[in-house]
Amino acid sequence: MPIMNVKLIAAFGGIKPVPWLAWGHNNMAPRLVLHPDKIEYRLFRTRFRPYAEVALVDYRSTWRTFNVVLSFEGALTTFIGNTGEERTAREAIACLAERGCPLSERADCLLKSTPA
Numbered sequence: 001m002p003i004m005n006v007k008l009i010a011a012f013g014g015i016k017p018v019p020w021l022a023w024g025h026n027n028m029a030p031r032l033v034l035h036p037d038k039i040e041y042r043l044f045r046t047r048f049r050p051y052a053e054v055a056l057v058d059y060r061s062t063w064r065t066f067n068v069v070l071s072f073e074g075a076l077t078t079f080i081g082n083t084g085e086e087r088t089a090r091e092a093i094a095c096l097a098e099r100g101c102p103l104s105e106r107a108d109c110l111l112k113s114t115p116a
Contacts, residue, residue: 003034004033004091004095005033006034006068006088007083007088008082008083009027009030009084010025010027010081011031011032011041011080011081011082012026012079013025013043013078013079014077014080015077022080023077024043030081031046032068032092034096037051038050038051039051041081051099051101052100053072054070054071054073054096054101054102055071055073056070056071057071057101058103058104058106058107059089059106059110061089064084065082066082066084066085066089067081068080068081068083089110090111090115093107093111094111097111
């Protein structure tokens with residue numbers, strides 16, 4: 001049973017050294033599901049990773065995008081999920097933090113900010 005099924009309007013595959021560069025996207029069937037012991041995500045195919053493999057959770061926002069960015073240990077690429085709403089991104093990041101995932105300064109600031 002999932003802890004949180006994060007509603008996404010799009011997903012992107014990013015590259016760690018170049019955060020705004022996406023090598024792939026999916027707006028037909030993106031997925032980010034937070035299970036008790038693992039993360040389920042889909043850009044093109046469904047993958048599972050334990051929370052312990054999350055190297056960093058980041059938050060990036062620009063005009064009408066509210067992105068949860070997941071970097072995994074040993075991977076050059078990132079998973080970027082556009083939630084479409086700041087509130088949804090905040091809830092997902094809070095859930096990831098509760099599971100022990102390290103947060104970037106931006107993600108931490110989002111959690112500490114007053115909801116809009």
